[in-house]
Amino acid sequence: MSGVATYRHTQKAPLGLLVYAVAIGMFLGAWFTDLQSVSFILVLVGSLILILGSAFQQLTIEDEADQIAIRFGPLPLFRKSVRYDDITDVEVGRTTFIEGWGIHMSPRGGLVWNLWGRDCVVLKLRNSVLRVGTDDAENLASFVNKRLQN
Missing domain, CATH: 2.30.29 (PH-domain like)
Structure with missing residues (x-):
């Protein structure tokens, strides 16, 4: 469409990096815990936070x-x-x-x-x-x- 204006805008989430920090904290907690069930839950929740954080970091x-x-x-x-x-x-x-x-x-x-x-x-x-x-x-x-x- 030559001659016609187009639009593109990306808004970034100001707290996006904080979400990644929480996920990394969960992974570190899983690494240093001795309880296998707690470690599994921390990895699972950390992975979910990482995926959702990546999906909602920008619009x-x-x-x-x-x-x-x-x-x-x-x-x-x-x-x-x-x-x-x-x-x-x-x-x-x-x-x-x-x-x-x-x-x-x-x-x-x-x-x-x-x-x-x-x-x-x-x-x-x-x-x-x-x-x-x-x-x-x-x-x-x-x-x-x-x-x-x-």
Whole structure:
């Protein structure tokens, strides 16, 4: 799509390194403990923390021609794409304290995909609502609005 602006933004979790430190602490605890069952649990929980920490360290939102892609990473376990044709309206919003972070249903209806903070872009879809957390809400909403006008 020559001549058409594109969008790509990655938000990083400020506490991402702390998650890795906790996992390393669990592995060290497993290494130095004499109890095999405790060691096994520490390795198991540390591995789970390491995998989830890698899956939720950053949130990338990217224009992909006819859709917008939302991906947690760098371990790409969770991703979602929304076609521009399915978006009926877009606005800058804020998530509530209850909506929090991660991927889940919102008490206000629809889904929340949020890494950190309360700023978000509310994508009103044909049959639902998607709140996408970002530290670049104004630019993302502006970009999507321009795409909807084309």
